[in-house]
Amino acid sequence: MAVQRVLVTGAGGFIGHHLVKFLKDKGYWVRGVDIKEPEYEASAADEFYVLDLRVPESCDVAVTGMQDIYHLAADMGGIGYITSSHAGITLNNTKINVHMIDAARKFGVERFLFSSSACIYPQYLQKEADVTPLKEDDAFPADPEEGYGLEKLYMEKLCQYFTEDYGFETRVVRFHNVYGSLGTYDGGREKAPAAICRKVALSQDGGEIEIWGDGLQTRSFMHVDDCVEGIYRIMQSGYHLPLNLGTDELISVDGLVDLVSDIAGKRLVKRHDTSRPQGVRGRNSNNSRLREVLGWEPRITLAEGLVPTYHWIAKELEAPAKAPMAAAAVAAE
Ligand code: NAD
Ligand code: GDD
Incomplete structure (x- = not known):
């Protein structure tokens, strides 16, 4: 063929x-x-x-x-x-x-x-x-x-x-x-998982991390x-x-931050900024029809999938040309 x-x-x-x-x-x-x-x-x-x-x-x-x-x-x-x-x-x-x-x-x-x-x-x-x-x-x-x-x-x-x-x-x-490796993590188009990975990677252990909203809003990733x-x-x-x-693993944005902080081995203080865009309060996927049609659904848990994602972003930020730009971006946000 x-x-x-x-x-x-x-x-x-x-x-x-x-x-x-x-x-x-x-x-x-x-x-x-x-x-x-x-x-x-x-x-x-x-x-x-x-x-x-x-x-x-x-x-x-x-x-x-x-x-x-x-x-x-x-x-x-x-x-x-x-x-x-x-x-x-x-x-x-x-x-x-x-x-x-x-x-x-x-x-x-x-x-x-x-x-x-x-x-x-x-x-x-x-x-x-x-x-x-x-x-x-x-x-x-x-x-x-x-x-x-x-x-x-x-x-x-x-x-x-x-x-x-x-x-x-x-x-x-x-x-x-x-979310995942090779996805946008800075510049303004990044979504929450990549943005949080970037912010955690650029924070000192014991430091502060800025989160959009009150952190209680939920998503599946x-x-x-x-x-x-x-x-x-x-x-x-x-x-x-x-x-x-999508997955139907619902998690709060604060929960996402905790997962990434654990992967990075950092303890961070969350600073919530409710003046930043937040979108809907909660969003999750009902996968009944997907299972019915395909006999399959996404299977990678967020805790699993964030490990390579975080490490890829952290490594990217270590590149000499990227680090100062990223640090300036995080300061501006
Ligand atoms: P992405 O921004 O990385 O990829 C979209 C690509 O489209 C970019 O490379 C961009 O250069 C290209 N593009 C934009 N304008 C173009 C033009 N005029 N001509 C040719 N190419 C153009 O986004 P993604 O995350 O890879 O998303 C892929 C698709 O999935 C999009 O349709 C997006 O709306 C949809 N989607 C993504 C998500 C997500 O979480 N990533 C969620 C819902 C829907
Ligand atoms: N982007 C971003 N950056 N979001 C943050 C941050 C941050 O630093 N901190 C907290 N958040 C919060 C946002 O306020 C929002 O409540 C939540 O994390 C999710 O934000 P995004 O990932 O940017 O977008 P979304 O889930 O509201 O919408 C995205 O997903 C849709 C599909 O489910 C967008 O990418 C849409 O374009 C997409 O279609």
């Missing part, structure tokens, strides 16, 4: 970069596309195109000759970033997504997987730290995260319409907060190895309705 040719968009980013490696290990021929090269190591893709996918003609180039598309490119970051510019983020992601799905169908792509987000879920269901895990059917009546979440929900519906009206094969995956395996399994499934992809 001929080797299958697949496209990963966002291949210069965190999950896309890991997904390219995963697909190469499975024997696929992979094209990676991104507006930038991967930051921390070279891409394993057979070919890597630097393209701006907001531009329709770039999407045409990206999809040509491809059978499956894992569409991960997005203007994206942690809660600080996605609440910083609703207009710009919504506009960029709208352009990327509508042009990509349109090009994929026009050029005869067989399957198209869209990386959605837990940010599509209604905010009115996420007001308590002790949150009821979110199930796929909770998405409507809608009240998503402004900008980024609203656009993801719109694109989910566009995937549904393409399937219903054109018979175009789509997959919609709602990621819950993903998924290791990137589980994420790419889940993405792959969902693509192979015949399932075209939205699916959660």
